[in-house]
Amino acid sequence: MNMTQREELMKTLHECMEACNYCYDACLQEDDVNMMANCIRTDRECADFCGYTEQALARDTPFAEELLRACAVICRACADECRQHDHDHCKYCAEKCEKCEEACLAFTA
Amino acid sequence: MNMTQREELMKTLHECMEACNYCYDACLQEDDVNMMANCIRTDRECADFCGYTEQALARDTPFAEELLRACAVICRACADECRQHDHDHCKYCAEKCEKCEEACLAFTA
Amino acid sequence: MNMTQREELMKTLHECMEACNYCYDACLQEDDVNMMANCIRTDRECADFCGYTEQALARDTPFAEELLRACAVICRACADECRQHDHDHCKYCAEKCEKCEEACLAFTA
Amino acid sequence: MNMTQREELMKTLHECMEACNYCYDACLQEDDVNMMANCIRTDRECADFCGYTEQALARDTPFAEELLRACAVICRACADECRQHDHDHCKYCAEKCEKCEEACLAFTA
Numbered sequence: 001m002n003m004t005q006r007e008e009l010m011k012t013l014h015e016c017m018e019a020c021n022y023c024y025d026a027c028l029q030e031d032d033v034n035m036m037a038n039c040i041r042t043d044r045e046c047a048d049f050c051g052y053t054e055q056a057l058a059r060d061t062p063f064a065e066e067l068l069r070a071c072a073v074i075c076r077a078c079a080d081e082c083r084q085h086d087h088d089h090c091k092y093c094a095e096k097c098e099k100c101e102e103a104c105l106a107f108t109a
Numbered sequence: 110m111n112m113t114q115r116e117e118l119m120k121t122l123h124e125c126m127e128a129c130n131y132c133y134d135a136c137l138q139e140d141d142v143n144m145m146a147n148c149i150r151t152d153r154e155c156a157d158f159c160g161y162t163e164q165a166l167a168r169d170t171p172f173a174e175e176l177l178r179a180c181a182v183i184c185r186a187c188a189d190e191c192r193q194h195d196h197d198h199c200k201y202c203a204e205k206c207e208k209c210e211e212a213c214l215a216f217t218a
Numbered sequence: 219m220n221m222t223q224r225e226e227l228m229k230t231l232h233e234c235m236e237a238c239n240y241c242y243d244a245c246l247q248e249d250d251v252n253m254m255a256n257c258i259r260t261d262r263e264c265a266d267f268c269g270y271t272e273q274a275l276a277r278d279t280p281f282a283e284e285l286l287r288a289c290a291v292i293c294r295a296c297a298d299e300c301r302q303h304d305h306d307h308c309k310y311c312a313e314k315c316e317k318c319e320e321a322c323l324a325f326t327a
Numbered sequence: 328m329n330m331t332q333r334e335e336l337m338k339t340l341h342e343c344m345e346a347c348n349y350c351y352d353a354c355l356q357e358d359d360v361n362m363m364a365n366c367i368r369t370d371r372e373c374a375d376f377c378g379y380t381e382q383a384l385a386r387d388t389p390f391a392e393e394l395l396r397a398c399a400v401i402c403r404a405c406a407d408e409c410r411q412h413d414h415d416h417c418k419y420c421a422e423k424c425e426k427c428e429e430a431c432l433a434f435t436a
Contacts, residue, residue: 014232021276028150033142041137044153045388047273052379055269058239061372062404066397073393123341130385154279160382161270164374167348170263175291179284186280246368251360259355262371 001064001107006057009103013054013071016100020047020078023093030087039081039090046078046097053104068104075101110173110216115166118212122163122180125209129156129187132202139196148190148199155187155206162213177213184210219282219325224275227321231272231289234318238265238296241311248305257299257308264296264315271322286322293319328391328434333384336430340381340398343427347374347405350420357414366408366417373405373424380431392435399431 001009024043027036053067061067079097082090110118133152136145162176170176188206191199219227242261245254271285279285297315300308328336351370354363380394388394406424409417 017273018276021273025278028146031143033146034140037137037142040149042389045383045390047277048379048383049390051269051273052375055235055239055265056372056375058236059265060243062369063372063376063397063401066400070390070393070397074390077389126382127385130382134387151280154274154281156382156386157270157274158281160378161266164344164348164378165263165266167345168374169352171260171295172263172267172288172292175288179281179288182284183281246364249361251364252358255355255360258367 005107009107010054010057012100012103013050013057016075016096017047017050017054019089019093019096020044020050023082023089026087026089036085039085042074042078042081043093046074049074050100065108069108072101072104072108075104114216118216119163119166121209121212122159122166125184125205126156126159126163128198128202128205129153129159132191132196132198135196135198145194148194151183151187151190152202155183158183159209174217178217181210181213181217184213223325227325228272228275230318230321231268231275234293234314235265235268235272237307237311237314238262238268241300241307244305244307254303257303260292260296260299261311264292267292268318283326287326290319290322290326293322332434336434337381337384339427339430340377340384343402343423344374344377344381346416346420346423347371347377350409350414350416353414353416363412366412369401369405369408370420373401376401377427395431396435399428399435402428402431 020043024040024047027033027040027043030036033040049071053071056067057064075097079094079101082094082097085091129152133149133156136142136149136152139145142149158180162180165176166173184206188203188210191203191206194200238261242258242265245251245258245261248254251258267289271289274285275282293315297312297319300312300315303309347370351367351374354360354367354370357363360367376398380398383394384391402424406421406428409421409424412418
């Protein structure tokens with residue numbers, strides 16, 4: 001992974017973290033929060049892990065591959081959860097998670 | 110803060126982090142999640158910050174006082190939220206948050 | 219704090235987190251690491267806390283003011299440490315920390 | 328993983344996090360910090376990830392297996408690094424990392 005690739009990957013992780021945290025916040029304000037319980041949970045997991053991974057990349061962690069492998073699985077699960085809901089914040093989050101999963105997988109061959 | 114005091118404080122922060130995460134998890138499984146939305150939110154905030162603060166103390170952070178001052182406010186708010194609910198996990202969490210607030214304040218005079 | 223202000227603040231925190239992690243990584247590769255021990259330490263503290271605060275803002279934490287107050291102190295300390303060294307990464311980091319301290323203080327009046 | 332196993336695993340992760348942070352702090356105060364640069368780095372990586380994983384388990388994360396798989400690799404690397412040094416804090420840290428690696432692997436078959 002060269003510097004440009006790392007910057008790009010960090011940006012993708014960051015956008016995913018923001019989308020997940022935004023979706024988490026919005027889910028907690030929905031009329032029917034029961035429906036969103038799993039989405040709240042996966043949003044938090046995905047936001048926290050993308051944020052963690054991005055910061056680890058920023059310090060050039062020697063464990064990028066391990067982190068990205070786990071991150072891809074978490075992003076996939078969060079996308080799958082968000083895809084089940086019609087809220088705009090869920091659709092947007094699913095897109096960002098899918099993009100992030102793809103970016104992570106590119107470095108874990 | 111001597112070594113024994115630090116160990117004791119870390120233990121208190123840790124128990125609060127566990128109680129908050131447990132309450133968060135339980136709230137998301139309640140019959141009426143809408144009622145618990147604010148509790149879910151403060152549980153996460155409090156769990157994350159207590160966990161952060163404990164880890165910072167473990168590496169002898171030079172910023173203990175700043176972290177503990179913020180931590181006390183967050184624990185107080187989480188206790189106040191949990192006190193509004195009758196679930197056992199909320200009552201237990203409120204107790205741990207109050208104990209943790211008190212422990213934090215003892216080092217921020 | 220409105221949406222635009224929040225976005226701007228998150229960007230500033232993010233740049234500070236990146237600069238601190240970059241400086242941390244570079245300090246560990248310097249010829250004289252002994253000279254950089256305190257800088258390594260404050261870089262980590264500042265990077266971790268700016269990253270934490272940014273993520274908390276991303277989920278619209280109710281505790282922004284408490285976090286920003288602590289963050290300003292940590293950024294100030296990291297800037298003061300970095301100002302004592304002539305390495306480019308330290309100078310750059312000091313600039314980002316000072317900018318971040320200022321941004322944090324603007325919301326903690 | 329039942330409740331007792333989870334508690335046990337969290338305790339092991341916690342002891343590893345503490346040992347790594349203690350070793351990190353002690354390495355930064357050694358006479359020859361250059362010799363310890365890699366140890367400082369892996370200590371931080373391992374402390375942060377063990378702390379993260381423990382907190383995720385505390386909220387019953389659905390991604391335990393992914394986290395534990397990555398955690399085992401990081402603990403192994405930190406143990407290998409610490410084994411190269413004669414300081415008591417390094418030897419102690421290596422023991423805790425090896426114990427933690429083993430505990431993680433038990434749940435990632």
